[in-house]
Amino acid sequence: MGTITTLRCISCERAFSQHEIEYHCPTCGPRRGTLEVLYDYDGLKQTLSRDTFGGLRDERTMWRYLPLLPIEDRRFIQPLRVGWTPVHPFPALAAEYGLADLYIKDDGQNPTASYKDRASALVVIKAQELKRKVVACASTGNTASSLAGFAAATDLDPIIFVPKAAPEAKVAQLLVYGAKVFVVVGPYDVTYDLATEAVETFGWYSRSDGSNPYIIEGKKTAAFELAEQLEWALPDIVLVSVGDGSVISSICKGFDELLTLGLIERAPQVVGVQAAGSAPIAAAFEGYTGGEVSFADIEAQTIADSICVGKPRDIIKAVKYVAKNNGWYITVTDEEIVAAIALMARRTGVFPEPAGAAPFAGLIKLVEEGKLSGMRVAVMVTGNGLKDIANAQKTVGPPIVIEPSLAAVKEHL
């Protein structure tokens, strides 16, 4: 299991021990002072090779990466199969788009059907190691259902704050898992602030994105998997949707750790895809020239609820890590996202939620702009389409309703 050497502030780079602080640098505060979890990389280099990196080859979950995960007691690992989500190749579609390769990594195949399971699975373990009783989060929906799902079979009590706009399916999932659910009359950003206040007031353990540093540790495993699943022949480009900035930061960190450990020579360029009406990170990245990150919060608006975030909590990492990675940001409109849901489902068989379709919309855009010609590209799908039926329905017409007669069938053929 991973030996943490340091928690380091992403802004002032001050180093702390893991027992000294919990969520952020006391000087830089929340957002500016989010923490990086660092391990004994020199020691790890001695023991990890490409062959041993995945640990037990039979562990087809994210737990194959225990040496790089901040877990002390594996008895708290829940039985649900989390991570090691499938990577599908689509050679015909790649050829059509002028790419050398096209892969889809489908994190909608996680236990509660989103990428967020990687983080919740880990935070639930930390909460138990730390003997906390309540885990709480603010969430647009997926963080919440993953937390509720992974806490279900434990003694932890999950308390969850979601904005009024969270899709019905996601809220139902929470309630079925037995979580205490507060639906906050306000957007995600207000919901987040309230959850933070409650966490501080009542001493709960936080699993909100951009607070708990271990969240990114769980999420980074998708980058590790991509390397192993493609037999270390990583793609040139990885596209992923961006809301709070935690997922993209985690993917960059994962690739960066592989570089640090000498397991790869070059990381894929990570391209963050934001919804046009919810793109404060893309805007901050646009103006970033190194040093301190400048940013402005906005009132976000997009049908892709999972990335509808105007006040992104992991914005500093999301800007700095992508700059270091040599990646970049693009935006796509809601119309492009909605069109990408059906396009992706019909061409690949993978049915994404709107935020899961956003990187595919970004792919189409970059292909049309001729920016990916001849490249090897991977698209990260962060949530299953069944999570947001209402928006999926916008992409299609109604079914044909008929009386049970062959004549009625004939009429519509």
Added chain:
Amino acid sequence: MGTITTLRCISCERAFSQHEIEYHCPTCGPRRGTLEVLYDYDGLKQTLSRDTFGGLRDERTMWRYLPLLPIEDRRFIQPLRVGWTPVHPFPALAAEYGLADLYIKDDGQNPTASYKDRASALVVIKAQELKRKVVACASTGNTASSLAGFAAATDLDPIIFVPKAAPEAKVAQLLVYGAKVFVVVGPYDVTYDLATEAVETFGWYSRSDGSNPYIIEGKKTAAFELAEQLEWALPDIVLVSVGDGSVISSICKGFDELLTLGLIERAPQVVGVQAAGSAPIAAAFEGYTGGEVSFADIEAQTIADSICVGKPRDIIKAVKYVAKNNGWYITVTDEEIVAAIALMARRTGVFPEPAGAAPFAGLIKLVEEGKLSGMRVAVMVTGNGLKDIANAQKTVGPPIVIEPSLAAVKEHL
């Protein structure tokens, strides 16, 4: 790949070659004359051992069982990860229920989130091998979405008939995948008859349960997986929900083939769980004493849409195979099913659709009756809870809606 020796009528046992007939025995007709797919078991016995049974150990999908699957051209295998769904152990819950072991095999983790993917993945290959252009099915929902999903990335045109009562999420999934969808104003049984008539009239390829013999071949892989995943220490009891009778028949056939091949000495007893308002197979089994199966169709009624079947098409196999297996049938009420959704989600983290919760309801019932004491039990979850949010919502109260203030949170703690 599997060498089929015979298609054999389940009633008169007459043997046909696979090129001679397509869906049923010409003498016994549909339902009574469904076909069993038989392979060269003597030849397979020479090559298959427990070690070689799973084929390439790295193929973590149902395609690891190619020697026992009726596929001729593996180029038609779609990239989606189908099968090798997780088996989760729940030792604490087992102890609480007085069981030696409790496992949940979660087929809601398949690509389109149901057990039916195993069959559709295979039928889509057969359709292409046979150079058919249109694949059609009647479906309560899951068969349809699996067919649409697996046909999506092929040149096949899926045409789908669902009853008016099919849940919104399932219909949306079909449309997003680009299928032509007929919503038939009538129950599943009427929908099925219409689909059959259309298939015959227009020469489409059928993927309706109880017609195409290859459906059961795809589905049986879950039994193979259970054996391998539990390292050949199979449970005493396997509980599974029953609608048309195809899934339970496939599980029995899978275990039976393992017996035939000498890979196991004893098969688990398979317990079919039907909804009380939709239990014609349980009724037929009750009166079965060998020989010809007597049955009566009914007007089915249950909230578990996937098993709401009054005229089950695979009833002959479902009765004969379970009798041969030494299994039995039980029924559970809709109230018990609804209660099992939340109970299962909260105790295990697995969120099932109503039909997926039915076997858990059956488990509770048998535990209360003292019939499983000290036994090793597996529950087969056939569909993901996200497929039917409306019924899941019935199991829980509403969330707490609050204005964004700490005072409002305090009020509800």
